[in-house]
Amino acid sequence: MARTAVIKKHGGPEEFVIEDRPVGDPGPGELRIRHEACGLNFIDVYQRTGLYPMDLPHALGMEAAGVVEAVGEGVSHLKPGDRAAYAAQPPGAYTEERVMPAAQVCPLPDDLSFEQGAAMMLKGLTVQYLFHRTTPLKKGDTVLFHAAAGGVGLIACQWARSEGITLIGTAGTDEKCALALEHGASHCINYRSSDWSKEVRDLTGGKGVDVVMDAVGKDTFEGSLDSLRPLGMMISFGNASGAVPPLDIGMLGKKGSLKITRPTLFTHIARHEDCQEMARMLFGKVVAGDVTIRIDQRFPLDDVAEAHRTLEARKTTGSTVLTL
Structure with missing residues (x-):
């Protein structure tokens, strides 16, 4: 079981509930990842409010970083014990652990922390496609x-x-x-x-x-x-x-x-090869010191509603992460 932030209807931050959800085992093309940190993004707000509708109830969150626990058949770019980070569909990153498609999960260099990984994937890959693919x-x-x-x-x-x-x-x-x-x-x-x-x-x-x-x-x-x-x-x-x-x-x-x-990020990263190549360029910029990932706000998962209120009020700078 994994503690997970879920919405059961669209609305304000008060719609978040924290509940225990079963995790299960990965199937073909999937992996199970134990999160160390999750990223917070405006797309999460759009999904919560219903601007981007989704079937409910549903966990939110589009990016996170952690350790791979298990991989399903056909997954060759990651193995149990690997450090990894992702920005990917479907939503569900606001959780301690999850099973998800493996194609957009990327090996996280040892030089980068889990918080950096959680804070940089959706935002950094967005910048990559804005400057190099659009x-x-x-x-x-x-x-x-x-x-x-x-x-x-x-x-x-x-x-x-x-x-x-x-x-x-x-x-x-x-x-x-x-x-x-x-x-x-x-x-x-x-x-x-x-x-x-x-x-x-x-x-x-x-x-x-x-x-x-x-x-x-x-x-x-x-x-x-x-x-x-x-x-x-x-x-x-x-x-x-x-x-x-x-x-x-x-x-x-x-x-x-x-x-x-x-454009949307998820069109650009839909192909496994494109996603991994984009992530390598992003990681290279950060490891080389060309880009520093600034994390100015940290909230525990239990305070996810307050994190959303702060983001919507435009009181944040840099990146925000949820800690587990």
Whole structure:
């Protein structure tokens, strides 16, 4: 049996219950992993509220790190006793131990802690696909990145710096802007105290940025389009402020033949080979010191509801982990 955080209906953080659930043995293509730490992400909030509906009751959580306890038939990249980390479907990481598909579980280098592994997989793999798999980016390009002091944002700031890409960040306080700058952002704009889209234009000499990476959604979408250069790429990859409203596709032509995509991490990591290759690049960045995984909040599993309240109130910086 494993203590597990479960929701039985969609709603607020108060819907979490902690209960003991049977674990079982892995079948073909599966493994059993004992968690040391679990990651907290906005997708967990979307699933809890029902923005991303799921069959209930269900455990939540999309990433964790721990030790492999057993593997099923056909699993060859991991064995019992291996350290491992993952960002993967289906949800269910908020637990002491689970059986799950093995394809997206990755060997965790000895140089990295379990907390680092739990805090970095979903966010770090997201940054990897944003910078390497979504649209061509090269040294000297300019990117606008919203929520630059969050878990994904601080990794993106460092990733951009390591590859010679100018990153203009936005954040909601001067303190968060300072944090983004400390981690490699070239500029950071407090969107609460300035006309941020105008400031982006000023910083780029009126040209606009090559790419926008926007996980905020509804509140920043229109300004993000206005921040792009002609033929620029809008990457909308999250909905922290709510879903983006329906788009008149003709607007893209009027604003300069813009391009737009709405990717998800789980499309990019669906193939085992792709997932493992992406993880190796991420681990390499961290082991080399190009990217530091900043964990600013830790909550015990029993306090998962409070962890969600803190995340939704935008009171977090860096990454948050649940400890077991």
